[in-house]
Amino acid sequence: MNEKQVHKFVQRYLEATQCQVLEKSPCHFTVKLSPDADRELTNRPYYWSFVDRTNAAPETMTYLLVTDREKYDAAQAGTLPAQQRLPGGAFGAAGTAAGSIGSAGAAAFPGAASSVRPDAGIGPANTIASPTVHGDTAGLASTSTVPAGSGSAAAGPAESADSSASTAAADTGQAAAADAALGRSLGFVHGNINQTGLRIPREEMYFGSRKLDQLFGAAKSKGSYVFLFQEPERGAASPYSSTPYTAWLGINMRVEFACDRKREEIHSYGISLATGYCTEQFHDRLQRLKLTPRLPANIHLAKNGLSFNKALSIMEQALERKLKSYDYEWAGAATERLEEELERIRLYYEPLIEHAADDELKQSVREQYEQRQSEIRWQYEPRVTASAINCGIFHLEGIE
Amino acid sequence: MSLDNKQPLHGSSAAPDAALVTRKLHPLVDLQYDRSTFDELQNRIAKNGPWDDWTLYQLSMEAEQAKRIESFEQLQCLRSLPMLEPMPHQISTARKVLHEMGGRAILADEVGLGKTIEAGLVLKEYIVRGLVRRTLILVPASLVLQWVRELNQKFGISAVAQKKAHTWHYDVVVASMDTAKRDPHRDVILGTDYDMVIIDEAHKLKNKKTTNYQFVTELRKKYCLLLTATPVQNNLDELYNLITLLKPGQLGRQSEFAANFVVDKRLPKNEEQLQTALSSIMIRNRRGDGGISFTKRFVKNIPLQLSADEQALYDAVTAFVHERYDESGPDLSSMLPLVTLQREVCSSRDAVFLTLVNMFKKTAEDSPVRAKIWELVEFIKKIEANTKAEKALELVKEMNDKVIIFTEYRATQEYLLQYFRSHDMIAVPYRGGMNRGKKDWMMDLFRGRAQVLIATEAGGEGINLQFCHHMINFDLPWNPMRVEQRIGRVHRLGQTEDVKIYNLCTLGTIEEHIVHLLHEKINMFELVIGELDHILERFEKKDGSLEQQLARMLLESGGSDTELREKISDLASSITQIRDEVQQGPELQAGTQIVSQMTALGQTVEIRHE
Structure with missing residues (x-):
């Protein structure tokens, strides 16, 4: 299966299971799963048994499914510098990196995006301060005095950001980080948190990848x-x-x-x-x-x-x-x-x-x-x- | 994952027996129908549903068509591993194991050629073909996590590290031999039919009488891979024993083997026949003889003159050390902390200070030594700047590229982090005590954002920094193996650039001697990988570890620089002698070299990155 075939396959699966595609391109989907698809694909049997037993309204997960890694990354890298040139663009860029789900949400809480884990690869300069802040006893003295913007030397564009905005961003950033930690320890990220552009798990969909295998399995279990x-x-x-x-x-x-x-x-x-x-x-x-x-x-x-x-x-x-x-x-x-x-x-x-x-x-x-x-x-x-x-x-x- | 999602057990007895029907297809082959699906269809017809979706039905069929194994031969796993680029000898090794050896083999490549990759390819291929599901991987405890990570990341195989009793029920389990062979795990494992068993560092199974060997003999397994870089360490019987684990009788019975192939324990005869017999069960790829196997290493010593204050501290500490030595006599073990003290001065005042404080606490309250320690602290207080740190920063700025800085001491590491930060240079820490996730995070930060990584730990698993080719030894360990481990983090397969190593070396100190010994005398920075092990092993057989010998010399020389210089020079020449012996090789080490001399068992691999 080449990238195109995988893409077509994923698309047909998402349509057949009534998933809500929030954004797509020839190389990716950002998708909020339907309850049926969520049960098959997210490995959260405990959550679903909780929903089934309490009749709670289920909150399904949102994924970024990348069907052509090279093109997707190239596209992301291409859009990034352009956005960074805008004042305060560093935050906006992080918003897209997070999958640009509900871009309104990302805009409303610009700082939230800054707590995206470093593996997202794209983020504003102030994230760099986090290892020193969270690092256990890293640094003898200055741990407590590191301001969120101390990394500015590394990324010029961030300097153009309004300084009061960056302070505010640091505050919301912390709140969002706390939510993220909560989400991680609970094992799932609630959709409402998702809406702020916090963290959308990215999955690579190529022939042989685990998520695609899981999709194959899901197709089989409901297509027999x-x-x-x-x-x-x-x-x-x-x-x-x-x-x-x-x-x-x-x-x-x-x-x-x-x-x-x-x-x-x-x-x-x-x-x-x-x-x-x-x-x-x-x-x-x-x-x-x-x-x-x-x-x-x-x-x-x-x-x-x-x-x-x-x-x-x-x-x-x-x-x-x-x-x-x-x-x-x-x-x-x-x-x-x-x-x-x-x-x-x-x-x-x-x-x-x-x-x-x-x-x-x-x-x-x-x-x-x-x-x-x-x-x-x-x-x-x-x-x-x-x-x-x-x-x-x-x-x-x-x-x- | 729910059970429905799991792959059906191909051709095994997963389905209820009633649903299986067997017919004769050919004198040699039976055809087995699995009718369980039809039973379910009938069931649903009777109940009038539930019925599945037509699109998913088609997708399910398409998935099967995509996964179909078209031919017996073609390697299927590569197309599902786009992120992995195995080297040609690794692919041909995997093919040979799959197609000619029936999945039972000893992989005996020389160190650094990627036995793990080869094993991973074979395993993945069998899994993709549905021939392997239950897999047991036995490795030394220190390698368990590394295996789990490699299989998951490189091969997309969901391997788990054995932790609790229930872990055994996973399909692919990595465990240490010591755990596996003990109760209660032993019974669980021996009660399981493993489609595949992989054993790393298999030379530990050379002795038939050990419990490890017995245990592996009792395992029920279909395919089996034994990985070792040294299939023969001492004598040929070891090789025989390994082969018996895989294919009893491959080299005849023990007596036949001895009669046919062994002159002396260490000397084979009929070598060609032996090679032929071995070639059906063992693959040994060797590094090219002519080729420089890796990119080049450039080593540069940066001599530094200590500032007056620093020199004063060094001298005071040296005097202090020798005073203590003269007082307490030649009891080496109690003196080692003092030597450490001397080394720490060459690193940073923070490191010395910490050790002094600890020493102060341990000293009796009425001891006159306390006052002396306090004097030393006074010297520390005077020091304003760290000559080495300044130089390091200057180097880093000059390179304008990723660089890893190694230090022996936590205190130095923290000082450097702070120092770099105060000069607007982003540095991330790395040390042994961090947990896995944190280590990974630091790696990611270093890869993505920071120019500098400051590490105290080089050994252990997990830090592979091929994307960085500058390294600064802020101070040097006295154990050359640890120096080699440091270098090995950046200078390894996958490194595409020449590696530049800078040794910061304070003149007129013990450090100067060490750098001199390691760099100029032993020339260790240019040794072939793997060679150093041999040299040290032989050297240390005589008089204990190199570290200890150095410490003893330092103390015995009584502060006389010329005497110390002479002693170290003697040490260097005895190491050089051993090195020459090792490099000449064959005659001197007939036994251990037998197999490594055999060329018919694999290919010679020239690894170059140009």
Whole structure:
């Protein structure tokens, strides 16, 4: 999956779960999750069990999802200097860095942004004072006298900021820092605090990243079983005639070929429950159709001619026929390795068992031998496994 | 994360048995159907729902298609690790372990070539392919957190450090061998089938009779990696034992091995055959012989003349030290704090002051020594400026680049922080006592905002400062290994610039001698990484640690500079001799060099950053 594909994937997930996208670009989303998505993605089971039990109004989290790190960072770096040239711009810049959610909030509490953790990478100069303020006994004497603006030497633009503003900023900054600490120890940041532009967790969405994996998992957990109807084309059928529909069992199968290594195939089958007709690449066909969970008007379902189990076994037989036609050289090679390994440890252990000094030792060596044997089988034994990715009942136009 | 989110156990017995159906597919292969999904579908049909969303259904399928493992061979993990750029030898090592060794191997690269990266690649590949889930990683206690961090940050593998009993239930657990082999953990671990076991510093398993070795033998494991830079330390049996852990019988039975490959404990025969036998189970990449493996180091000593006040303090302290030594006789252990005192004067008055105060408290109230200590404090009071600090600031301003300053003393560190701050220079502290999060924070600040990092600790894990290539030794430790550790923070793989090291050295003091010894005599700043260990190990076998020997000389010389100079010169020549021996290598260390001489076990890696 390249950046574009990931971006599209994330977007479709957010739309499907009714998340509220606050801001987006081709390389990121700032999104307030819907309750459903929050349950899947934020790892806060305790919070949700609290909400469920007390019927409290849930407050979902807001994330910055970056789908193209390079472009996003470049864009951020590009906007920063421009904003810093404005009077007091350092604060505003930090606001955007924090994800610019509710930019009004960031503007109202400019100092709040200054407590953004240093890992945000962009912040006004006065944050630099924090290590000395919070550092345990850092510095012999001057800890208490460090003003919030002491870092001004490092960042020229900040000097142009109105000095009274920076004092005020320091105050709000502290309050916000306290809130942030609270948020951290509570394990979540309440949305209201979020609104001040305080801290929006940033997640990198690239193929292999943890958050995207979690999104994959979330899609699977809520995208496994469907029951759908093809939407009739508008105006095609006269209101007085009824269109015949067939129910299909649609299955996406993953087949794993494994020994000490592994490869996989994915097969998609559709079996007509009316006739038992079985077709491949069924998923592709479905994707070309418009499907809806609601029963359309003016249709009638063909009578199911076979049971669910019969349909299933038709699919299994079709898959089996296909798999039987494959080349199993890999399995032969794996079996050869397996035999070799077994022979090697046989030569090692048999004499050991034979010459063991006493029965107890003999027993323990034998156990070790058996353990090694089972490990080798576990490691090398060739096997093929077929399991469903997801499946559903699809009602499609026509009788097949 | 809820259970639903977890990856299904590929091809394992996670699903209820009733849902599994087995068919014969080929004389050698069975096909297993997992029908659990269909049972659930039927269930939902019967209950008329709940039904999932069509978009999510499609996304779920797309995710599976993206994750699909197309071929047996192609390395899948790299595409999911955009942040990691493994070196070519690391990738080829991972491939070899995966494709030719069936996932059981000894990774025996020389120090600094990235065995951890190789192990991480192999592990990640197996995880991505769904062949590994439960993983146990056994490492020395001091490396547990480093492993956890590397796996998480570099490989996106959710590894956890073993802390409590329930930690064992996580998929990837890093623990120390000592913890793991003890009850109650032992039973938990031995009761688990591990898809993969990784053991770092595996040379500690060389002896068959140890509990460590027994424990690892009893582990139930599918794939297994043993990591060590020194697969043979003393004799060939060690190698045999390591291999037996992975593949019993790979080199025949012990007696066959001895007959075929061993002349003497330390001397192999039929070396070619041995290499062939080893090459199916062990990979050893070596650093290029010709190549300078890293960027260059430039070392510059900055000689400094102490101010009159500072010199007065130094002289007074020296006199004080020798007086005490003459009084109490040659009991070295009680004298070491005094030597420290002398060293501290070369660093900062704050450091001396702290030690003096402590000494004052410990001295009996009626002792005449108390008055003498007080006299020294008077000397301290007179000192207005710190010559070294001024020079350091000047250097930092000149460099106009990131720089790390090392000092031995907390008091000096705090003084410097304050001094730099009063001159509008932003410096952040770093020390051993900080917790992990704080250390990380300091690193981030240094990387992002501050020009200067002032550190008291160089050892331990976690500070990798490749983005900085200036280093100031505000004062020098007497243990060359610690100097090397300091340098190692910046001069390591990934450093793209030449490293510049400045030693601040006060003339006419003990410090001058130390800098002279380390820099000019031993030439330690230019030794190959890893060489210093060998030299010191041999040197210290004789007369105790270098630090102690230096302290003794200092005291015994009775304040005579010429005598001290001579003694240190003798010391230097005996170290030089050992260095020459070590560098000549093979004949002298036949046993330990056996494997490192074998070239068929891996590739020679030239690491250069131009």
